[in-house]
Amino acid sequence: MRGEATEDTFVVCEGWACRVARLSDGRRQVLSFLLPGDLFSAVSAFQQSMAFHVEAITEVRYGSIKNAELRSKVAGDPHLLDSFMKMCIAENNAAYQRLADLGQRSAEEKIASLILQLMERLGARGMVHNLTFEFPLRQLQIADAVGLTPVHVNRVMNMLRLSGLIDIQKGSLTILDLSRLQRAAGLK
Amino acid sequence: MRGEATEDTFVVCEGWACRVARLSDGRRQVLSFLLPGDLFSAVSAFQQSMAFHVEAITEVRYGSIKNAELRSKVAGDPHLLDSFMKMCIAENNAAYQRLADLGQRSAEEKIASLILQLMERLGARGMVHNLTFEFPLRQLQIADAVGLTPVHVNRVMNMLRLSGLIDIQKGSLTILDLSRLQRAAGLK
DNA sequence: CGCAAGGTTGAAGCGCATCAATGTAAGTGG
């Protein structure tokens, strides 16, 4: 789905997608990953067109609501307005955290913290069990999200695997040593 | 000003400030620059505490409004709600553009596009004349904004100056060759 | 004057990019 003006606001019901910005020369930046429950953009009801577009990562089921309807609902219900603003805040804070990650962290830290952020968001949706969760990302998509080459993403992820921090099997990721992974992410 | 819960939402009236995130080991990331007319955070009225803090760059004059008052005003006026959401969108889109800059661009592109973005925002405020505008940033602040070392920022900015793209005199920046600067920024 | 903050410059090294080749698994058509 490209970034044209839309009549509707969409919400992911099932599957993964991502917001992508494309530079004029073709370079791609994955701005954020969309998990079940996420709006394609928390504020899309209020803007003409998006500066990015949305791409499916897996098969995606999604729902929609007319922008005009969403706007009037939000305007008419202070409690809903508050929830809506909180989603907007979350979107902002997530972007700011990624900014700090991209600006300040090494390759290993970037990838480790991306994994931890995804786990946190999936955990809030009850989609993590025993530190294991679905992980449908290709290494190219990870590379475009953290600003590295796919080749280097491969090397770093292999290192994380060989060091016994994570394990990946058939689209499923398991964190084998959470505290070491957090240290590798530069946290604490 | 740290990121504690605040009773008020602040708006910059005069001067420059910036939002800053700090990593646990002390690394800093400048998330965005605040120019006259910017809210410290477009959504600060709706959240408990900020994930970042705000630092002054120059002397800053600012105003404030009680969060509760701002919330009720926004909730009570659909037109104001729309304006408010548009500020939130702008904040988001700016963050996304910086994400793409940090993830995909070279040092020269990062710095050139930062300069162009600042000029664009200042121009919208009528603060640019003959491609010249106030530029109070230290090289360290630029470095923390684009994710480079101050040393390298210095080299790149010197190159931009020696190449005749920009000129800096006493806190004032002039763009000498706009189209070459845009090309250096990787645009078009 | 003497100090502090910031700008400038050089030398050396590392982290990641780049280029290129090979491996591997799933899908497709004959």
Add this chain to the structure above:
DNA sequence: CCACTTACATTGATGCGCTTCAACCTTGCG
């Protein structure tokens, strides 16, 4: 069922962009 293709993961060799460390310079100011 096998030849072929396509997509993605893996691995090695080489090089560059940026970091790091360190010195020195400039400016403003008590």
